[in-house]
Amino acid sequence: MKLWNNKTEIQFFIEALKNFASPEQLFYNLQDGYFAYVPKGSNAEGQTLQSRNSLIGQYTEKWSKTIFEPIAKELGLYAVNSVVCEELGLTRQSSADLALCTTDHTNQKPENIKLLFEIKMSVVSNYKFTQPNKVEFIGDYKQHKGNPALLRSDSMLKAIGKSINIRVSGIASTKIPVVVLGNSPITESYIKKVDFLKTSGVIQGFWSLNPNPTNSDYVKNTPKLGFQTILNNKQLLNNSKELVTNDMNYFSSMISKLKLGEIIRISSQETTDIAKAEKFLTLIRN
DNA sequence: TTTACTTGCGAGTCCCTTAC
DNA sequence: GTAAGGGACTCGCAAGTAAA
Numbered sequence: 001m002k003l004w005n006n007k008t009e010i011q012f013f014i015e016a017l018k019n020f021a022s023p024e025q026l027f028y029n030l031q032d033g034y035f036a037y038v039p040k041g042s043n044a045e046g047q048t049l050q051s052r053n054s055l056i057g058q059y060t061e062k063w064s065k066t067i068f069e070p071i072a073k074e075l076g077l078y079a080v081n082s083v084v085c086e087e088l089g090l091t092r093q094s095s096a097d098l099a100l101c102t103t104d105h106t107n108q109k110p111e112n113i114k115l116l117f118e119i120k121m122s123v124v125s126n127y128k129f130t131q132p133n134k135v136e137f138i139g140d141y142k143q144h145k146g147n148p149a150l151l152r153s154d155s156m157l158k159a160i161g162k163s164i165n166i167r168v169s170g171i172a173s174t175k176i177p178v179v180v181l182g183n184s185p186i187t188e189s190y191i192k193k194v195d196f197l198k199t200s201g202v203i204q205g206f207w208s209l210n211p212n213p214t215n216s217d218y219v220k221n222t223p224k225l226g227f228q229t230i231l232n233n234k235q236l237l238n239n240s241k242e243l244v245t246n247d248m249n250y251f252s253s254m255i256s257k258l259k260l261g262e263i264i265r266i267s268s269q270e271t272t273d274i275a276k277a278e279k280f281l282t283l284i285r286n
Numbered sequence: 287t288t289t290a291c292t293t294g295c296g297a298g299t300c301c302c303t304t305a306c
Numbered sequence: 307g308t309a310a311g312g313g314a315c316t317c318g319c320a321a322g323t324a325a326a
Contacts, residue, residue, distance in 0.1 A: 049318090052317095145317095
């Protein structure tokens with residue numbers, strides 16, 4: 001299965017139309033015809049399309065599950081949508097969009113969740129619809145007024161907020177990597193922030209599954225790979241594999257050098273490196 | 287001064303929970 | 307059963323900021 005591209009988006013519209021979604025639900029009904037987004041220079045004529053939101057949300061979550069299914073299989077896991085785990089603050093109303101787990105159940109224990117995904121994807125490029133069922137590409141995201149997926153600052157803030165919410169929900173979350181999946185680049189203003197989120201351990205990465213969002217310039221990768229544009233399925237597998245197989249631990253604190261030194265001194269008395277690390281993690285969390 | 291970009295807010299929609 | 311309340315979703319709008 002191919003990564004996200006314009007055909008994926010056209011397929012979304014065709015499928016939605018087949019399932020009795022009306023053109024008015026999916027497109028802006030402008031003077032020049034039906035458009036996915038308002039082209040730059042055109043007038044929105046007072047419209048703010050909202051009826052597409054939940055449809056594209058459902059489509060991207062299912063699509064992501066499908067693309068991760070062979071990867072999960074390779075790692076001996078299942079790709080599961082709408083994962084609920086009370087210990088991680090993932091409730092039915094605010095579940096994990098996608099997760100790789102040891103079982104295929106929606107309700108999960110923390111120890112069975114190996115990788116959590118927060119999905120922030122939308123229609124990226126612009127399309128024109130003509131009756132009865134023709135959907136044609138008319139321009140990339142720079143040629144319309146909308147701001148897709150991770151290019152919106154509030155989408156970034158929501159993704160970060162959701163991840164922090166998991167991290168502060170308890171000690172059970174400290175062994176589970178969290179990755180934000182998008183299908184657009186990010187803005188320049190978030191380059192430093194995503195790298196810091198990665199090095200500080202809060203979020204293990206922002207991955208765009210759209211290798212060619214535009215033919216012009218865009219942020220492809222950040223220096224420390226906090227944000228990466230995934231170019232093929234192999235890369236996606238390798239990235240996932242690394243996160244699932246490395247036994248990682250998240251920790252954070254705000255303590256004095258005196259206290260930190262004490263913790264290091266006590267932990268260093270353990271015999272093996274692993275034991276030192278375990279002692280350190282125990283002490284820093286108390 | 288004009289233009290381009292960034293940002294936070296809130297609207298419309300869907301869906302779940304709760305109360306009666 | 308059903309109405310009310312509220313959370314989460316996406317994205318247009320307008321105000322603020324930076325660049326030309």
